[in-house]
Amino acid sequence: MMTKPCTPDRVCRVLALAALLCLPWRAAAAFEALADLDRLNVVWDSPSKNSSGSMPLGNGDIGLNVWVEENGDLLLLISKTDAWDENSRLLKVGRVRIALTPSPFVKGQPFRQELKLREGMIEIQSTISNQTSKILVWVDANRPVIHVESEGPQPHGVTAKIEVWRTEKRPFQEAEWGSCWHMHDGANQPGVQCFVTPDTVVESSPRVVWFHRNEYSVWPIGMKLQGLESVMGRLQDPLLHRTFGAALGGAGFAKPDPRTLQSQKPARTHSLAIYVQTAQTPTPEAWVEQLAQSIKAADAVSLAKAREQHQRWWQEFWNRSWVRISGNAEAEQVTRSYALQRWVSACGGRGASAIKFNGSIFTVENRDGDDVRSDPDWRAWGGDYWWQNTRLPYWPMLAAGDYDSMRSLFKMYGDTLELARARNRLWFNCDGAYVVETMSFWGLMSNGDYGWDRQGRKVTDVSNSYIRWIWSSGLDLVMMMFDYYEHTQDRKFLQVELLPWTDAMVLYFDTRFKRDAAGKLVIDPDQSIETYQDGVINATPDVAGLRAVVQRLLALPANVTDAAARRRWQRFQGELPELPMITRDGKKLVLPAEKFGGRANCENPELYTVFPFRIYGVGKPDLDIGRATFAARSEQAFHGWQQNAVQAALLGLTAEARRMLVSNAGNKHGGSRFPAFWGPNYDWVPDQCHGGNILSTTQAMLMQTEGDRIILLPAWPPDWNVAFKLHAPRNTTVEGVFTDGKLELLKVTPASRQKDVQVQTP
Numbered sequence: 090m091m092t093k094p095c096t097p098d099r100v101c102r103v104l105a106l107a108a109l110l111c112l113p114w115r116a117a118a119a120f121e122a123l124a125d126l127d128r129l130n131v132v133w134d135s136p137s138k139n140s141s142g143s144m145p146l147g148n149g150d151i152g153l154n155v156w157v158e159e160n161g162d163l164l165l166l167i168s169k170t171d172a173w174d175e176n177s178r179l180l181k182v183g184r185v186r187i188a189l190t191p192s193p194f195v196k197g198q199p200f201r202q203e204l205k206l207r208e209g210m211i212e213i214q215s216t217i218s219n220q221t222s223k224i225l226v227w228v229d230a231n232r233p234v235i236h237v238e239s240e241g242p243q244p245h246g247v248t249a250k251i252e253v254w255r256t257e258k259r260p261f262q263e264a265e266w267g268s269c270w271h272m273h274d275g276a277n278q279p280g281v282q283c284f285v286t287p288d289t290v291v292e293s294s295p296r297v298v299w300f301h302r303n304e305y306s307v308w309p310i311g312m313k314l315q316g317l318e319s320v321m322g323r324l325q326d327p328l329l330h331r332t333f334g335a336a337l338g339g340a341g342f343a344k345p346d347p348r349t350l351q352s353q354k355p356a357r358t359h360s361l362a363i364y365v366q367t368a369q370t371p372t373p374e375a376w377v378e379q380l381a382q383s384i385k386a387a388d389a390v391s392l393a394k395a396r397e398q399h400q401r402w403w404q405e406f407w408n409r410s411w412v413r414i415s416g417n418a419e420a421e422q423v424t425r426s427y428a429l430q431r432w433v434s435a436c437g438g439r440g441a442s443a444i445k446f447n448g449s450i451f452t453v454e455n456r457d458g459d460d461v462r463s464d465p466d467w468r469a470w471g472g473d474y475w476w477q478n479t480r481l482p483y484w485p486m487l488a489a490g491d492y493d494s495m496r497s498l499f500k501m502y503g504d505t506l507e508l509a510r511a512r513n514r515l516w517f518n519c520d521g522a523y524v525v526e527t528m529s530f531w532g533l534m535s536n537g538d539y540g541w542d543r544q545g546r547k548v549t550d551v552s553n554s555y556i557r558w559i560w561s562s563g564l565d566l567v568m569m570m571f572d573y574y575e576h577t578q579d580r581k582f583l584q585v586e587l588l589p590w591t592d593a594m595v596l597y598f599d600t601r602f603k604r605d606a607a608g609k610l611v612i613d614p615d616q617s618i619e620t621y622q623d624g625v626i627n628a629t630p631d632v633a634g635l636r637a638v639v640q641r642l643l644a645l646p647a648n649v650t651d652a653a654a655r656r657r658w659q660r661f662q663g664e665l666p667e668l669p670m671i672t673r674d675g676k677k678l679v680l681p682a683e684k685f686g687g688r689a690n691c692e693n694p695e696l697y698t699v700f701p702f703r704i705y706g707v708g709k710p711d712l713d714i715g716r717a718t719f720a721a722r723s724e725q726a727f728h729g730w731q732q733n734a735v736q737a738a739l740l741g742l743t744a745e746a747r748r749m750l751v752s753n754a755g756n757k758h759g760g761s762r763f764p765a766f767w768g769p770n771y772d773w774v775p776d777q778c779h780g781g782n783i784l785s786t787t788q789a790m791l792m793q794t795e796g797d798r799i800i801l802l803p804a805w806p807p808d809w810n811v812a813f814k815l816h817a818p819r820n821t822t823v824e825g826v827f828t829d830g831k832l833e834l835l836k837v838t839p840a841s842r843q844k845d846v847q848v849q850t851p
Contacts, residue, residue, distance in 0.1 A: 125411075125413050125812075126207050126407055126411070126428065127206075127207060129424065129425050129428045129429070130203050130204055130205055130206055131144060131204040131429070131764060132201065132202070132203045132204075133200075133201070133202045133203075133762070134200060135200055136157045136158055136159045136161070136194065136196065136200060136202075137156040137157060137762060138158070139156070139158070139454075140154055140156060140164070140454055140465070141453060141454075141456055141760050141761055142156050142761075142762040143155055143156040143164075143166065143451075143453060143762070143763065144202070144204050144211055145432075145436055145451045145763065145766075145775075146204075146209075146210075146211055146226060146227070146228055146436060147168075147228050147435075147436030147437055147450065148228040148229055148230045148231075148233075148439070149170075149230070149435060149436065149437065149439025149440055149493075149494065150170050150171075150233065150439055150440035150441065151167070151168070151169050151228050151233060151235065151440075152167070152168040152170075152228070152436055152437055152449070152450035152451055153165050153167060153168070153226065153228060153235065154166040154168075154451055154453055155211050155226055156202075157194055157200070157202060157213055159195075159196040160192075160195060160196070161188065161189070161192035161193070161194035161196075162186050162187065162188050163186070163187040163188070163213065163224060163226075163237070164184065164185070164186055164187075165184065165187070165226070165235070165237075165363070166181060166184050166453065167181060167182040167183050167184065167185065167335060167363065167365060168181050168182060168450035168451070168452075169182050169365055169367055169440070169450065170437065170440025170441055170443075170444075170450055170497070171331075171333070171367045171440060171441035171442045172301070172333040172367060173303075173328060173331055173333075173442070173472065173530065174286070174301065174303060174328075174331075175283075175284070175286065175303040175305050175306055175307060175328055176261075176271065176283045176307050176472075177271040177272070177307060177328065177471075177472045177473070177529050177530075178268060178471065178472045179442075179468070180255075180301065180333075180466045181466055182301075182333055182334060183251055183252070183288070183334070183335060184251070184252040184253075184254075184465070185252070185337065185363065186249070186250050186251075186252055187224075187237060187247065187248070187250075187361070188247070188248045188249075189224075189239060189241075189246070189247055190245060190247070190248065190355075193215040193222035193241065194213065194215050194222075198215050198217060199215050199216050199217060200215055201213070201214050201215070201216075204432075206403075206428065206432055207403060207404060207407060208227075208400050208403060209227060209228075209230060209399060209400065209402070209403035209406075210226065210227040211225070211226045211227070212225055212226075213226070220241075220242040220243075221242070222239075222241035222242065223239070223240055223241075224237065224238065224239045224240075225237070225238040225240075227399060228436075229387070229395055229399050230399045230402035231395070231398055231402060232386075232387045232390070232395065233364060233365050233383060233387070234362050234363065234365070234387045235362065235363040235364075236360065236392070236395075236396070237249075237360070237361040237362075237363070238358070238359070238361075238392075239358065239359045239360075240357065240358045242357070243357070244355035244356050244357055245355055245356070245357075245359075246351070246352045246354075246355050247342075247351070247352045247359045247361065248349065248350070248352070249337055249342075249349070249350045249351075249361055250348055250349045250350075251290070251297055251348045251349075253288050253290065253299065253348070254464050255285055255286065255287050255288045255466075256287050256288075257287050258284050258285070258286050258287060259285050260282065260283070260285075261283045261284070261285065264462070264463070264467075265285070265463075265467065266283075267470075267471070268463075268466070268467045268468055268471050268472075269283060269471050269472065270470055270471030270472065270473045270527065270535050270537050270538075271307060271472060271473055271529050271533075271535050271536055272307055272310075272536055272537065273471065273535065273536070273537025273538075274541055275536060275537065275541055278541045281310060281541075283307070286301070286303075286304070288300065288301045288334070289301075289302065289334075289373065290347045290348060291347070291377060294336070294377070295338075295344065296336045296337055296338035296344070296350070296384075297336065297337040297338070297344060297347065297348060297349065297350050298335070298336045298377065298380070299334050299335065299348075300332050300334025300335075300373070300376060300377075301332065301333055301334060302330065302331075302332040302373055302376070303328050303329055303330060303331045303332070304329075304330075306326050306328035306329040307328065307536075308326045308327060308328050308329065308531070308533075309321065309326070310536070311529070311533045311539075312533065314536055314539065314541070314543070315512075315533065315539055315548070316515055316516065316548035317508070317511065317512060317515065317533075319515070320511045320515075323507075323511075324507070324508065324531075327369075327530070327531040329369075330369050330370060330371065331367065331368075331369050332367070332368060332369070332373065332376040333365075333366065333367040333368075334366065334376075334380075335364060335366070336363070336364045336384060337350050337362075337363050338350065338364070338384070339352075339359065339360055339361040339362055340360065341353055341354070341359065342359075342361070360392060362387070362388075364380065364383060364384045364387060366379065366383055367441065406435060409489065409490040409491065410488070410489045410490045410491075410813075410816060410822075411428075411812070411813065411814050412424065412427050412428075412787055412788075412791065412811065412812075412813045412815075414787075414809050414810065414811045415809075415810045415811070416808050416809045417809075419751045419754075420810075422751065422754045422755055423750060423751065423754045423783075423787060425754075426753075426754035426755075426764075426765060426780075426783050427754075427783060427784060427787050429763075429764060429765035430780035430781070430784055431489060431491075431784065432765070433449065433451065433765055433775065433777075433780060434449075434482055434486070434491070434777070434780070434781075435491065435494060436449075436450075436451075437449040438482070438486075438491070438494035438497070439493055439494055439496075439497065440497055441497065442497060442501065442530050443474065443479065443501045443530070444482050444483070444497075444498070444777055445468070445472070445474070445777070446474075446475065446479050446481065446482065446772060446776075446777045446778050447468050447470045447471075447478070447772040447773035447776070447777075448468050448772075448773045448774060448775055448776075449482075449775065449777050451766070451775055452467070452773065452775075455467050456760060468773050469772065469773040470773060471535075472529070472530075473527050473528060473529055473535045474501075474528050474529075475526060475527050475528075476526050476527075476528070476562035476565065476566070477526065477618065477619075477730060478730050478772060478777075480565055480566070480569065480701070481730060481777065481778040481781035481782055482777040482778070482780065482781035483495055483498050483569060483781070484569060484701070484781065484785050485781055485784035485785045485788055487569075487572050487576055487816065488788040488792065488815045488816055488817075489784070489788075489815070490815075490816035490822070492576065492577055495569075495573055499570060499573070499582075499586055501530055502532075502566055502590065503586050503590065504531070504532070505524075505528070505531065506522060506532075506589060506590060506593060508531070508532040508533065509522035509523065509593070510593065513597060513601075515548070516548055516549045517549065517601055519597065519600040519601040520596040520597070520599075521592070521593040521596025521597035521598075521599070521600060521601075522563070522590075522593040522596075522597055523560050523562070523563050523594060523597045524562040524563035524594075526538075526556040526559040526562050527553075527556055534551070537553075538551065538552065538553040538556055539551055539552060539553075540552025540553070554616075554689075555622070555689070555690065556619065557616065557622070558615050558616040558622075558625070559616060560597075560598070560612070560615065560628075560631050561618070561628070561630035561631045561634045561697070563590065563593075563594045563597075564594060564630075564631070564635065564637075564638050565630075565634065565702075566590070567587065567590055567591040567594060567638055568634070568637060568638060568641075568701050568702060568703075569701070570582075570586065570587045570590065570591070571587065571641045573587075574587055575819065576816060576817070576818050576819075576820070577820065578820060580649070583645075583649060584649070588650070591638060591642060592642075595635075595638070595639065595642070595657075595658060595661060598612065598631075598635060598661075599657070599661050604664060609665070609666045610627075610635075610661075610664050610665055610666055611626060611666075612626065612627050612628065612631050612632075612666075613625075613626045615627065615628045615631060615682070616628060617629060617681040617682045617685060617692075617694035618630060618690070618692045618694045618697075619689065619690040619692060620688050620690040620691065620692040620693075620694055620724075621681050621682055621686065621687075621688065621689070621694065622686070622689050623685075623686035623687065623689075624684055624686040625682045625684060625686070626682060626683050626684040626685075627666050627669065627682055627683035627684070628681065628682040628685075628694065629668065629679060629680065629681050629682055629694050629695050629697060630697040630702070632666055632667075632668055632683075633668060633697055633698045633702040633704055634697070634701075635665055636662075636665055636668070636702075636704070637702040637703065637704060639658055639661060639662045639665065640662070642655075643655070643659065643662065666683065668704070669681075669682060669683040670714075673721070676713070676714075676717040677711075677713075677717065678695070678714070678717050678718045678721050679695040679696075679698050679714065679715075681693075681694040681695045682694070688723065691724045691726060691731075692724060692731075693722045693723060693724050693732075693733070695718055695722070696719060696722060696732065696733075696736050698715065698718070699715050699718075699719070699736040699739050699740060700732055700735050700736050700739055703795065705718075705740070706739045706740060706741075706793065706795070707739065707740065707741040707793055707800055707803040707804070707849065708793070708795070708798060708800050708847070712740070712741070715740050716740050716742065719733075719736060719737065719742070727749040727752070727753065727782075728752070728753055728770050729768070729770030729771040729772060729776060729778055729779050730770070730771055730772070730778035730779070730782070731782075732782070733745075733749060734746060734750055734753060734782055734786040735782055735786050735789055737749060737786075738750075738785075738786050738789035738790045738803075739789050739793065739804075740804075741803050741804050742804060743804045743805065743806055746786060746789075746790050746804045747790075747804075747806050750783065750786045750787060750790070753779060753782060753783050753786070754783055756770075756779065758774045758775065758776075760774075761774060761775070763775075765780065767779040767780050789803075789804065790802075790803070790804040790805050790806075791805060791815065792813075792817070792823060794817045794818055796818075797818070797819075797845045798845055798847065799817050799842070799845050799846045799847070800847050800848075800849055801823070801825065801832065801846060801848045801849060802832065802848060802849045803849045805827065805849075807830040808830075809827075810827060810828045810829065811825075811827045812825070812827075813825055813826075813827075817842070819842065821837065821838065821839065821842045822838045823835075823836075823837050823846070824836040824837075824838075832848055
């Protein structure tokens with residue numbers, strides 16, 4: 090395919106077309122994008138049977154699953170990104186049932202529930218005899234509070250009641266161990282007991298207040314098991330005395346019992362607020378007092394002002410970026426899936442903890458038809474972070490401009506660096522650090538993966554062969570961090586977060602592994618992701634990751650890096666092995682490792698050279714090697730966490746990328762009503778790996794960047810019309826309209842970046 094630059098005469102044509110609009114380009118594009126967003130709202134015309142028929146809502150930290158049951162009751166299943174229990178399970182905060190009296194939402198009456206993306210709200214309404222009753226539910230984008238507003242033509246009463254299912258202390262049931270991966274397989278270990286512990290309902294408060302408090306912690310168990318007892322004194326137990334809960338209140342409401350709030354008299358409008366908090370406090374009373382101060386701060390802003398600010402936040406969010414595709418039904422499906430997944434990521438992506446790949450904060454009970462198999466706290470694969478999965482919701486945030494949602498991920502891994510350094514010294518007697526593949530939010534390897542039976546084992550022996558010697562996770566992380574820095578140009582982030590982790594990763598490889606006779610690095614023991622586990626030397630993800638990361642380190646200006654470290658990186662770069670290659674049928678292909686045995690899982694590690702490490706791709710040398718390697722891949726699947734769709738787009742394979750994207754965009758969970766609740770695939774519902782890949786594939790088909798280059802339409806189907814706004818490095822935005830096979834409109838901000846744009850002919 091040929092590429093052509095956006096020359097000055099082309100810019101003139103673009104500006105001339107923009108002048109035909111009634112508004113300036115930017116205002117017109119933003120206006121049209123917001124108006125077009127409304128057609129993507131999710132609308133239901135009937136109540137739901139249970140939580141499987143819920144809509145997701147959130148402010149990035151506090152989440153809700155919202156549904157109306159057939160009796161007219163509104164149900165809110167409340168979650169928070171940092172509601173970690175004693176066992177490192179991410180629990181729900183609780184559930185609230187709200188009933189209007191008389192209820193306009195009963196079965197048989199007109200019903201409409203709409204997720205209003207532009208406003209960041211859910212509106213539920215019933216219109217009878219031209220009179221409309223409605224409820225607005227929203228989670229304040231700027232404060233830790235949930236609002237429920239009701240309005241009707243006639244006075245009505247409101248009753249809100251909390252529903253608590255953690256009512257007594259009890260041991261884990263057999264099926265629950267699978268939802269607690271940190272303690273997985275620990276059921277029969279001496280001295281290891283995990284309990285579900287009860288919530289506390291505060292009777293003395295004028296509001297309905299409840300909380301869950303961790304009076305014990307599995308943190309010391311893991312630290313001792315994994316040989317890290319000597320550093321416990323330098324670190325804080327992240328679970329002990331962690332307390333999470335909420336308060337339910339509202340003007341004109343009274344508390345007839347500790348779990349119920351009731352309007353004192355009928356009125357045409359009512360407003361309830363649910364204030365949600367997590368904190369580690371020395372006593373429960375201190376937590377309650379801290380919650381009271383949070384409530385005071387939230388209530389200092391009027392409801393009308395808070396609603397206005399909330400709606401403005403969401404409009405600004407949707408104005409950051411957009412992708413609107415048209416042309417046929419499959420294109421429309423991709424548009425809807427893209428917008429709704431971005432919504433789900435935003436609702437759960439600005440919290441104190443990173444997004445959980447296995448459901449985010451929107452999991453519900455495990456059901457098989459009418460059979461309820463768990464309480465709402467259950468999720469497959471538990472509360473730990475698996476890097477191969479965790480990264481996938483985050484990669485597309487770069488092109489979307491959702492940088493604020495990436496902060497919790499970087500902070501979480503940054504906070505684990507001290508523990509990672511200590512582990513390297515104690516386990517391997519080497520410098521630096523690496524990111525363990527399965528990790529609690531404080532950085533400890535999952536105990537279930539590390540292994541409980543230590544008889545005859547060294548401290549460095551990890552039981553789970555699928556993740557035992559995966560070293561490339563941190564290289565993937567710092568690639569993302571480099572992209573974040575290049576996008577934002579945040580010098581403080583570079584110095585405080587990016588360089589410490591990157592240098593630690595390089596030091597780990599530099600000081601842990603030997604060199605061969607030629608002075609080249611020999612990474613042994615090693616494995617190529619989960620798929621090649623035995624006899625592996627110099628796994629391709631490690632070699633590709635090191636080559637990409639060290640090159641980016643050395644490309645930084647000398648005045649932002651330490652001179653001694655820079656000399657070390659230069660020396661280390663010369664010691665890196667070549668990518669392992671083979672020639673087959675006259676074509677050069679990348680191998681999964683220099684040496685490797687049989688397959689044990691379903692990944693294509695050789696294609697990590699395409700994504701995430703981007704050695705091969707459109708506009709880069711040796712594209713034919715990347716494409717030949719892709720064509721020869723063993724694993725053809727592309728749903729869930731599989732990366733084939735993203736890699737196809739990065740290689741400019743339009744037909745392949747389109748086929749996979751369309752299939753993924755229609756692959757929702759059959760048991761869930763919401764159209765962007767994917768999965769379970771390999772993980773759980775809603776599957777954030779799957780949703781993240783939908784976003785990344787779409788973006789890579791539209792635009793790819795490397796350094797200063799911006800390549801547009803590198804894998805875009807000519808029969809898909811699209812209007813888009815995406816973000817590129819150096820605080821750049823690219824807006825365009827592609828119609829009937831031609832790029833009709835283009836706007837690059839700042840204008841100085843126009844020279845760096847190339848348009849790929851579809």
